[in-house]
Amino acid sequence: MRQHVNPLSKYFDQIERIPSLNEMFDNSKLNLHIDIGCASGEFLFDLALDNTNWNYIGIEIRERLIKTAKSKLREKEIKNLYFVFGNAHNILNDNHSKFIIKNLKSISFNFPDPWFKKRHYKRRVIQPEFINILSNLMKEGSLVYIKTDVKNLFEYMDCTISSDCNFKKIDKKYFNDSASFNPNKVQTNREKYALANELKIFENIYVKT
Numbered sequence: 001m002r003q004h005v006n007p008l009s010k011y012f013d014q015i016e017r018i019p020s021l022n023e024m025f026d027n028s029k030l031n032l033h034i035d036i037g038c039a040s041g042e043f044l045f046d047l048a049l050d051n052t053n054w055n056y057i058g059i060e061i062r063e064r065l066i067k068t069a070k071s072k073l074r075e076k077e078i079k080n081l082y083f084v085f086g087n088a089h090n091i092l093n094d095n096h097s098k099f100i101i102k103n104l105k106s107i108s109f110n111f112p113d114p115w116f117k118k119r120h121y122k123r124r125v126i127q128p129e130f131i132n133i134l135s136n137l138m139k140e141g142s143l144v145y146i147k148t149d150v151k152n153l154f155e156y157m158d159c160t161i162s163s164d165c166n167f168k169k170i171d172k173k174y175f176n177d178s179a180s181f182n183p184n185k186v187q188t189n190r191e192k193y194a195l196a197n198e199l200k201i202f203e204n205i206y207v208k209t
């Protein structure tokens with residue numbers, strides 16, 4: 001059963017600050033990827049071990065999940081992975097986080113919570129204001145990945161991102177996978193579930209122009 005939290009709750013106004021790249025990673029010069037809504041981070045552990053030439057940050061709003069991820073990270077001593085607790089929108093909207101967005105090579109929204117009722121759309125993680133922050137700060141050529149098995153959510157996310165004139169959809173035919181944060185196509189937990197249950201998966205990649 002899903003245990004949603006309301007991201008608009010005042011509880012998330014207080015944010016965990018993201019430390020400097022040097023404090024988070026062994027090699028701060030590597031390509032940087034952020035995964036939004038990383039749950040307990042299994043996907044990012046797999047990625048970080050598989051692609052040691054990338055740095056990864058996971059942001060997750062459910063405290064219990066991020067605690068699990070952080071304690072596993074301490075045990076494993078992986079030096080190209082970092083986890084942050086809170087509402088991704090509030091964290092990345094903080095002035096202090098600008099340096100992170102400017103340093104991003106890519107950001108992923110994998111199977112975000114759908115919030116099916118129209119009156120709850122405002123709780124969806126992708127919001128025009130959030131995309132505007134990314135659009136203003138991400139460097140040219142950096143990428144936004146979206147993936148979901150909910151058609152209505154996919155259309156909403158696509159419409160929100162495509163409405164920003166700085167983001168252009170990439171035709172996947174011409175996309176060079178070796179430049180991706182996930183060249184070996186590691187799957188998230190929800191993706192494994194969707195594939196096992198033969199659910200259709202919708203995905204897009206956008207480039208900042």
Ligand SMILES: C[S@@+](CC[C@H](N)C(=O)[O-])C[C@H]1O[C@@H](n2cnc3c(N)ncnc32)[C@H](O)[C@@H]1O
Binds near residue numbers: 060089
């Ligand atoms: C459906 S789960 C998908 C988890 C994982 N990405 C996957 O594909 O298996 C969505 C996750 O996003 C988290 N989430 C929802 N809103 C968020 C927000 N505003 N900031 C950070 N995480 C959020 C949820 O707590 C949940 O863990």
